[in-house]
Amino acid sequence: MSDALRISGAGRLSQAKSARFTFDGQSYAGIEGDTLASALLANGVHLVGRSFKYHRPRGILSAGAEEPNALVQIVRDDARKTPNVRATVQELYDGLAANSQNRWPSLSFDVGAVNDLASPLFSAGFYYKTFMWPKAAWKSLYEPKIREAAGLGVSPDKPDLDHYSSRYAHCDVLVLGGGAAGIVAALAAAETGVRVILADEQASFGGSLRFESGAKIDGQDGFAWAQVAIAKLSAMDNVRVLPRTTAFGYYAQNFIGLVERVSDHLKAPGHDLPRERLWQVRAKRVVLASGAIERHMVFANNDRPGVMLAGAARTFLNHYGVAVGRNVGVYTANDSAYAAAIDLKKAGVSVAAIVDLRDNPTGPVIDEARALGIEINFGRAVIRAGGKLRVSSMTVQPKNGGGERTIPVDAILMSAGWTPSVHLFSQSRGKVAFNDETKRFVPGTYAQDCVSVGACNGTDGLSASVDEAYAAGAKAAKDAGAKTTNGTKPKVDASESWSRGMLGAAPGAGPDTTVKAFVDFQNDVTAKDIRQAVHEGMRSIEHVKRFTTNGMATDQGKTSNMHGLAIAAETLGKPIPEVGLTTFRAPYTPVTFGAIVSHARGPLFDPTRKTAIHPWAEAQGAVFEDVGQWKRAWYFPKPGENMHAAVDRECVAVRNQAGLFDASTLGKIEVVGPDAAKFMELLYTNPWEKLEPGRCRYGIMLREDGFIYDDGVVGRLAPDRFHVTTTTGGAPRVMNHMEDYLQTEFPHLNVWLTSITEQWAVIAVQGPKSRDIIAPLVEGIDMSDEALPHMSVREGKICGVPTRLFRMSFTGERGFEVNVPADHGQAVWEALWAEGQKHGATAYGTEAMHVLRAEKGYIIVGQDTDGTVTPNDAGLDWAVGKKKTDFVGIRGLKRPDLVAxxxxxxxxxxxxxxxxxxxxxxxxxxxxxxxxxxxxxxxxxxxxxxxxxxxxxxxxxxxxxxxxxxxxxxxxxxxxxxxxxxxxxxxxxxxxxxxxx
Amino acid sequence: MLLIRCPYCEEERPELEFRNAGEAHIARSANISGESDDDFEKFFFIRSNPKGIIYERWRHMHGCARFFNAVRDTVTDKFVMTYKAGEPKPSKLPKNSNEGVAK
Structure with a gap:
């Protein structure tokens, strides 16, 4: 295509830095600094996608984040194929490859477009009405087929190779939006010395200054002023400036989620750069400067490629130096489109006509347009756009009917007015208020420590916005603790001002039912669909939204919600505020799962806990199972053995010779203090006062309701010291349960609780040969049955390191549990293993442990009990102290149902x-x-x-x-x-x- | 994510560090084993579920690990105040500082 669409002298991109890119395999040239959208337009490409439902050809509507149509797939390599990227947001880099979506076999000839002809079948609520019967067919037939035919891009099918990062940040003043108002508010706050973060979703700051050619601040062109101001802010130590950063969610207590696109705009991002960075910011004060979004006109075929927002056309010209057509028409209901017509005309583009729905508007822009010789038609409507893959004409008619006139054009610039972006304000739980005069929702009652400035607050004109923003920025800083103010408010020398416009359908939107006048481009919702929803009984705007899907696409109705609301209100015969606005929800724009998940995937998804003996078990070829976060050796297969054979062998060996088992994951809590025994009496059903030091007891812990909560063997090491064991999975909640009672119900008890699970490695040695294996390695403990009977504990040394040696059994065999400091766990295990080899010992895993304990009828809490089992139910009544007057659960046990x-x-x-x-x-x-x-x-x-x-x-x-x-x-x-x-x-x-x- | 002030650490910390522990000011009887079925039912099963101010126990799980009491508004989710375990139920609540912040 001709370069003539790139207007020399227009725009801010340096012509020297060219960048090649492909779209659907076709190679094109762009310029560094372009978005994919501006580069395509510079090549005369308007047709970039097919619509969701009707597969209608679609072009580029906007120049920003609100874009509903120009969604493409960006392909970096086999794994990196990002779908649904807005071409208006994607920055161009040399070698960029993009593909159109939702078309087959090609963008210009799409078989799915038959849906457009069959559209009378597919009107609002179609799915709900048509696919009701037979019921079973929904899942097997209808849903898969519908999903295949509809939809947007294709998900990548390989693991994401990119990495993402996440940061927390705190600041005094967070400014969201880097247009004139945001920059001024940030300057005012920053000059006081408080910590400021300024974020904007665009690559360059300036907001609407990118297209407002009439703005002058401090004697400079508005956009140039913005760059100077940003450079000044970036140089300040107390300011963080974040470009390419979208505030997507406003949560409780000024907690804001931002996502920074770090490397999607780079030709070859190094692997040291994350793709995106999630910022979780806690701000003392928030200044919302999110601007406004232009609305389209609702008329027949307003979705034809080449029909776009006037402000977008102006941005493409004034920032990117691209003319969106050679002979454009303008259709408007407010002044701002005149400025677009004037800029294009001055750049040498032919402006066929301005069609203004208003009757006799006056103002300087209208005079200027007239002076430039542009044809202006008041009180007229564009009733339809001609052309298919590209708009070719606009048909004009007096708005109350009359003769039609068709004007050939290759682009239509439209503007129905501007909608304040109250998304973040609304997410903060603030209540919007409808301004009847200007027909827009603006921030009303605030729920958090934030303030709105500029266009998002319904403030018109650069001068007023700067005044408001400067005062708000300074006040936010003061409220956040600033002591000084020493800045100077920027001076607005020239500005543009336009407000008003219209809401709802223009005359070209029906009532003819065959007309497609789109309200929501991305979900293919027409004015007719919304009227039909009301006629079919939907009264609430939330129902209308869901029935028609208006505003439910990935763009969340940024351009469509107000029109949809106005059409519903008109059909219902109610004023707009009575119908109300649908809820704004996070995220403002789609956020990748990668950014949310960040590093928490793969092995970092959840902590993995491994015992000291894990490396040995791994080297032996153990198969592991997950028990909570622990990896436990499940069984130790020998070559050729399946699980069944290995477990059988392990179980037999334990009963005939001996087995070694890694019991380190067992929860362990040390209960220490003068009142330790009293505390144990209260927390367990068993009596503890009379348990002699050196002896052990099987303890049962109940909840207050009388049901078994946990169990385990407890050793009394000294009058004031108990070594308590818990189930592997129960350790944290048992600790919490104990702490709860100690801190809140029994605070008079002098007791300390310490989790010692990870301090001690535990090696169970079980079987007839167990004593023979241990004894040679032990110092200072008499291992005879008389000195160390079943259920006793001694402290001494094994292999030269301290041990708490328990004589206990979870197998029914003579058994020991050797506790050693975790750092020595593997060495002691290896020594015991070497000794065990002399006696035919085997290593056994959790499966054999389960079988062996079941052979003896030993229960596992959580497997044989389920939170509704009492000690009596489990046959453990003997463990409940009958003479005790209090323990947790004592009253619960007497409940009628528990003794029934x-x-x-x-x-x-x-x-x-x-x-x-x-x-x-x-x-x-x-x-x-x-x-x-x-x-x-x-x-x-x-x-x-x-x-x-x-x-x-x-x-x-x-x-x-x-x-x-x-x-x-x-x-x-x-x-x-x-x-x-x-x-x-x-x-x-x-x-x-x-x-x- | 809410900020919660731990009365022991005397600092506002993010919600992630805390864990809710049910309704506050429900005392366990010193003579619990002699309680009637009705009293035990009230103690163990019956909880208030107000629209508005609720008194709760929270634990600074990933901080000082202390249990404490908090007053929270179930409508706005906002914490009105926190105080140490064992302290009496506050008779007067501070005015919510965020209420009706106007622009």
């Missing part, structure tokens, strides 16, 4: 066929022949194959279970009913003799 008959009780189950292993969680019934739904009387909590028993074993919670000993019950499964016999919970060594064997 027929409660579910833990029992053992043996399948009639010993080879069948029940499924954990399977339901149990009395009579398998009863009608469905059957009455379920319990469920299987633990179930394993036990090689030691030569059969399957299971534990189950069964209603009235202990009265059913020997009864036959049934477990119905999809492939048949399993017969089971109710038994006691101990399947192996019922007399317990092996504990001392």
């Amino acid at each position: 008959k027929g409660r579910k009780q833990l029992v053992g189950l043996k399948t009639k066929d010993p080879k069948v292993v029940l499924e954990e969680g399977a339901q149990i019934v009395e009579d398998p022949k009863q009608a469905i739904p059957m009455k379920m009387i319990g469920h299987v909590t633990s179930s394993y194959w036990s090689q030691n028993c030569g059969r399957s074993i299971a534990l189950a919670l069964v209603a009235g279970g202990r009265d059913r000993m020997g009864d036959t019950l049934y477990v119905p499964m999809p492939d048949g009913v399993i017969e089971v016999e109710v038994t006691g919970m101990v399947f192996f060594d019922e007399t317990g003799g092996r504990l001392n064997g």
Whole structure:
């Protein structure tokens, strides 16, 4: 295409720095500093995409973040294919590759465009009405097909290679928006010395100064002044200036989320740069200077490529030096489009006509346009745009009807007025108020420490905005603690001023039902759709929004919401404020998952906890399982062994020789102090006062409601010192539970609680040979049964390092748990392992541990109990101190339901066929022949194959279970009913003799 | 994310450091085992759910680890004040400093 669209002398880009790029494979030339949109327009390309529903050809509407149409896919490589990038935001770099979206086989010939012809079928609410029947077809047929046909870009299908970063920041004054008002507010605040952050979504600061050729501040062109001011702010130590940074969310207590696009504009971003950076800013005061967004005119075919916002056309000319056409028409209901026509005319572009819906407006811009010889038509409407892949004409008619006249044009610049950007204000929970005179919603009641300035506050004109912003910036600084003010307010020498405009549909938007006059471009919502929603009974604007999807696309209705509201209000016959505005929600513009997730992915998603013995287990080829954040060795397969074979071997070895088990993940809490025993009495059901130092006891902890909360073996090391163990998963909540009672209910007790889980590595040595393995390595502890009986603890040394040696067993075999300082864990393990090899010991994992404990009927809290199980239910009544007058849960245990008959009780189950292993969680019934739904009387909590028993074993919670000993019950499964016999919970060594064997 | 003032640290810290611990000022009876079913029900199960001011327990979990009490407005989510565990329920609340900040 011809370079003639790049107007020499216009714009601010240096012609010297060219950049090549491709769009749909076609190569084009642009200039560094261009956006993809301005570069395409410079090449005469308006057609850039297909619409969401009707696949209509679409062009570039805007020059900023509000863009609904020009969404493209940016392809850097095989993994980096970012969809739905707004071409108006994407900065050009040499080698940029972009593709259009939602078209097949090509952008200019798209088969999906048949939807446009069939559009009477696809009006508002179409999906809800059409795909109701048959119900099952929605998921299998309709939804996949609709998703295929509709939609925007294609998600990348490979892991994201980029990295993202995240920062927290605090400041006194946060200024959001870097147009004239934002810059002035930042200057006023910064000059007092307080900490200021100024952020703007664009690459360069200046906001509407980019296109307002009539603005002069401090004797300079407005945009040039902005650059000087930004340079000054950037040089100040107390100011952080963030370009390319969008404030996307305003949360409680002035907590703002910003996302900074760090490297998407670079040709070859180094890997040391993150792609984006999330800023989480806490500000004492916030100044909102988010500007205003121009509205389009709602008329037939207003979506044809080449039909765009007047302010955008002006930006493309005055900032990028690009003419959006050679012969443009203008359709407006306010003054600002005149300025666009004037600038283009002066740049040598032919302006075919200005069509102004207003009857006889007056003003300097109108006079100037007339003086330049531009044809002006008052009281007329553009009733339709001609052309398909590019606008070719506009058809004009007096607004109350009459003769039509078609004017050939290659672009239409439109303006219905400007909507203050109250998004962030509204997110802050501020309430907007409707100004009836100017027909716009502006900030009303504030909910947080913030203030709006300039166009977003409904303030018209540069001079007034600068005054307001300067005062607000200085006041924000003062409110945040500033003592001084020593700045000078910038002086506005010349400015443009335009307000008003219109809301809703222009005459060219119907009521003819075949007309497509778009309100929401991105979701293909027309004026007719909104009227239809009201006619079909939608009264609330929230319902109208959802029924039509107006404002629900990725642009969140930045250009469409006010028009949609006005059309609904008109159809309802109600004033706009009575209909109300839909809620503004974060994010303001789409935010990548990468920015939100930042480094918290892969191994950094969640902390991984590994024991001191982990490297040894890994070297032995252990298979690990996740238990909370812990990695635990699950089983240790030998070559050729599957899990089943490995677990069988490990279980048999423990019972016949010995096994070593890494129990380091067990929660451990040290309870210390003169009142330690009293505290233990209150927190556990068991009696503790009389437990002798050196002895251990199995403790049960209840919640106040009487249900089991945790359990574990507790060793009394000294009169004032208990070594408490908890379940692996329960350690943090048990600590919290203990602290809660100690701090708030029993603060009179002199006790200290310390989590010692990670201080001690724990090596369980279990089995008949366990003492033989340990004894040679131990110093200072008498290992005889008399001196160290089952359930006792001694302090001494092993392998030369301190140990707390517990004689205890979770297998039913003679057993020890060797606690050593974690740093020595692996060395002591290796020494015990070497010793164990002399006795045929094996290493066993958590699966064998589970089987072995189930063979003995030892419960696991959280598996065999579920928060509704009392000690009695679990057969642990013996552990509840009957003479105690208080402990947490003592009253709960007496509740009528907890002492009622027929409660579910833990029992053992043996399948009639010993080879069948029940499924954990399977339901149990009395009579398998009863009608469905059957009455379920319990469920299987633990179930394993036990090689030691030569059969399957299971534990189950069964209603009235202990009265059913020997009864036959049934477990119905999809492939048949399993017969089971109710038994006691101990399947192996019922007399317990092996504990001392 | 809210800011919460820990009365022990005497600092405002982000919500992430804290954990809610249920309603405040519900005393556990010294003679709990002798309580009637009704009294135990009130103590253990019955909680207020006001629209407006609520008295809560919070723990500065990832800070000093202390439990303390807080007054919060359930409508605005704002913390009105915090005070130490064991201190009586405040008879007068400070005026919410953020209320009706006008532009």
